[in-house]
Amino acid sequence: QQPVQSPQAVILREGEDAVINCSSSKALYSVHWYRQKHGEAPVFLMILLKGGEQKGHEKISASFNEKKQQSSLYLTASQLSYSGTYFCGTQSNFGNEKLTFGTGTRLTIIP
């Protein structure tokens, strides 16, 4: 079953913070985050694993709440380059289960 992402779209001014949520109805083993700019391929941001720590690089980080079966992506002091559609992909079981993606969150950063 497809994870649910919220919000579906958000518009921010440069320098503002954003949070994107990804929720699943199934227990999660891993969560992937990708960003896709218009007309380009999705690009990997990070993977979070069950029992693992919060991850991040630069001003983009993410958390994984196993009890709530959800992950959140945090973008702080957003830059114009952060604009794009963010997808979370979830895997419910350890092993060879397919990665199921949400419908995406469109983030627009304006000057």
Add this chain to the structure above:
Amino acid sequence: KAGVTQTPRYLIKTRGQQVTLSCSPISGHRSVSWYQQTPGQGLQFLFEYFSETQRNKGNFPGRFSGRQFSNSRSEMNVSTLELGDSALYLCASSWGDRDYNSPLHFGNGTRLTVT
């Protein structure tokens, strides 16, 4: 290191025809996954191949099929095309380790238009 290459970039076909899309993964990657992307639906999983074997399959009709060759290159075929098959088809490769810790590397996709 070359990225994931998909050919062709654009295709226009007529209803009822069939089409074959190609994907060359990053050198050393043994897993190739295919996704269909349409507005509002996100990335819908089609299938995944690992070492020439289909390891996972999504909920698409049998008109959608694929295969993987010994050099890890993969092809996807859609027969008896329907208007609803119009979409961006993305291929992604990864190392393919069992615990799915490796990230997916996506190609730029093939834009299929069915008229």
